[in-house]
Amino acid sequence: MSRTITLVLLSGSTENDDAVFAVNLSKAILEKGGKVNLFLYGNGCNLANKPVPVEGRSAISDALRAHMDGYVLSEKIEELTRLGAKIATCHTTEYSRGTEGCPYLDGVERGDVGNSYTRFLMATDVLLAIGN
């Protein structure tokens, strides 16, 4: 029987052990036939948004950019949604971080604790809270 795992990710965004773990574990669960809900809560909501490149020439060197790109999780988040993961944010935590109006990565949905997260919990076999 396939199980549904809900991960509440409280840490983010890039260069973060917890976020990398949550994303990689989610992919492995999906590939093994499990279902994944990922709720981006607190600083985890910083993983929800599309990258916005700076206009003109970036001050970041090519070498540093190449290093940083290895840690960016945007493409992996979108891959999770393509594999069937349901990913929702907490709009309140987005508001407090000034990102409530920023566009989402493909497949990520605006959410909240009272609605999205509660629906996740009602259909969950395993709940994992990751980060702090």
Next chain:
Amino acid sequence: MLLLLNKMRKEYAEEIRVLAGDEDKTVLLVGDAVFFGLPGMLPGLEELGVEEFYAAEDAVQARGLTLDPKVRIVDYPGMAGLILDDHDQVVAL
């Protein structure tokens, strides 16, 4: 019961005692919690009744650690199997 630990926190001992009680206990160490798998660190968990130990391969490699031989190293598919197939109860502490 599978207990997922991802930080080095002294409060785990009491949490495991309260939450897991007499259940069969397995721990999965991820993130900084892989330091619990160092030689000499396991007796503290064994005293709580933990019988099996797993540690996330990438977290161990990132920290350059050599863990106690009792700790089995698992990749992400292995961790997914522990969570999906091997344990009815999974608790993230």
